[in-house]
Amino acid sequence: MNAEDARKAGLPGKRQPGEPRPSSKQIPTVQQSRENFAAKRGLRRLVQGEMPPTAPMSIVDRLAGSPYANPMIQVGGVDNSVRKTIDFTLLLAETMFRFGAGALEVETSMIAVTAALGLRNIEVDITNQSVSINHAPKNATPITLLRVVRSWTNNYAGLTEVHQLVIDIVGGGVGREEAQQRLNEILRKPKPYARWMVTLGSGVFAAFVVAVIGGGLIGALVSMASTLLVGLLSRTLARWRVPDFFVTAMGAFLVTAIALAFVRFEIPIQPGAVVTGGILLLLPSGRLVSAVQDAINGFPVTAAGRFLSVFLTFGAIVSGIAVASALGGLLLVSSKSVTEAPQSVPPPLYLALLFVLLATILIGVVEQTSPRLLLPTAVIGVLGYSVLILVGHFGVGPRLAPAVAAAIVGVLARLLAIRMGAPQLVLAVPSILFLLTGLSIFRAMFTLTIATDSALDGVVGLFNALVVIMGVAAGVVLGDNLARPLSKLGKLGKLSVGLDSRRNRRR
Incomplete structure (x- = not known):
């Protein structure tokens, strides 16, 4: 088989004198494969979702678009006293409801506070007169606590202070003990107008x-x-x-x-x-x-x-x-x-x-x-x-x-x-x-x-x-x-x- 037949068959042959040396730019095989791979990947993303359609939504994703998005996890990890953290969150939610907050504001505040204080595996439920938290970690006994809202009052000043407290907790500058003390002060504080x-x-x-x-x-x-x-x-x-x-x-x-x-x-x-x-x-x-x-x-x-x-x-x-x-x-x-x-x-x-x-x-x-x-x-x-x-x-x-x-x-x-x-x-x-x-x-x-x-x-x-x-x-x-x-x-x-x-x- 001569060199011409070898080139036609795709086999490497001996280069003849005066024949130009083949350049890598003239062989776009690798480039074509990359373009085909990118096209296939784009087509797959177009016709297929990023996540399975039945995948559950993370509760922290509820904070997207709210003032409490991306809460700062406090140094020290999960608090050892889970019950105290849940009690504090429920008292905060009840206070917001009594002061006139809407359901969405209460829910996002509860999720943000529990997330910032390091609690995982949390579920929050809100009705017209009650708020509840379910803490169900893996391989552990779950805890479910409920608090009933029995009274309402006009106190937008107190609601603003509670809102600011949640901001400080989410920002990582306030721990649970200090937050509990500040919430008690808000509850004892008189209204601004007689x-x-x-x-x-x-x-x-x-x-x-x-x-x-x-x-x-x-x-x-x-x-x-x-x-x-x-x-x-x-x-x-x-x-x-x-x-x-x-x-x-x-x-x-x-x-x-x-x-x-x-x-x-x-x-x-x-x-x-x-x-x-x-x-x-x-x-x-x-x-x-x-x-x-x-x-x-x-x-x-x-x-x-x-x-x-x-x-x-x-x-x-x-x-x-x-x-x-x-x-x-x-x-x-x-x-x-x-x-x-x-x-x-x-x-x-x-x-x-x-x-x-x-x-x-x-x-x-x-x-x-x-x-x-x-x-x-x-x-x-x-x-x-x-x-x-x-x-x-x-x-x-x-x-x-x-x-x-x-x-x-x-x-x-x-x-x-x-x-x-x-x-x-x-x-x-x-x-x-x-x-x-x-x-x-x-x-x-x-x-x-x-x-x-x-x-x-x-x-x-x-x-x-x-x-x-x-x-x-x-x-x-x-x-x-x-x-x-x-x-x-x-x-x-x-x-x-x-x-x-x-x-x-x-x-």
């Missing part, structure tokens, strides 16, 4: 609400006086251990009866505006928003319990209004006058924004918000109300406009909350109160239960009011999620320790 300040703030807030919706000066003063009386009555009934249903019904009755009495004596007020200012604080707007948030975030049991509580409160308000309207009918007062729209001229825009600013600050006082968060919350409320007016001018419907404004509030609340080391709920809930129009809710419920000749209008009005509330709640959740990527662009205050990707991950 009761008389809360009562007075509620009355002035009602006056500002009536002024913003065009109820006039006299209507604002009447609403303030009736709200103060409702506060005193509620405090007295609470000392007598009267259930909340009847306390709310008595408050709605008192507000409506006072408004109808002024109409009976022909005092120039708009009863619909007066009743709206008086019952706005009785409406369970915050609980309804929290219920919708829990339902969206995947806590149906907690959401169902809160929805039931909300509907009972609505029923109490309607009951009080119905009894007062019947009494007004005996006094020859037309019950339909209660639902009449205010005829007074609304204040100028700059004055309305000032009223919204002051009213939001007062709502922060009522909710016992920390003093350093009052002004930021009020600014967010003014911006949300401005967006509501702005999108209304562009022809956005009355159902969609509050949802758009609530989304902006959710974004701003998340960013400022990260900057100031506070939960997003503390800044968002007081800021959306002017987006939840109590007048439309009251009119719909009144028409549905009292004015039976137009019950269909009441059903439509109630549906529209609930759509607005659901839209506002969904907008807050949407804004919160939209702001999470923005919060990771840079270091924002003390919470940046939880967002630093260089933290050791616990898996």
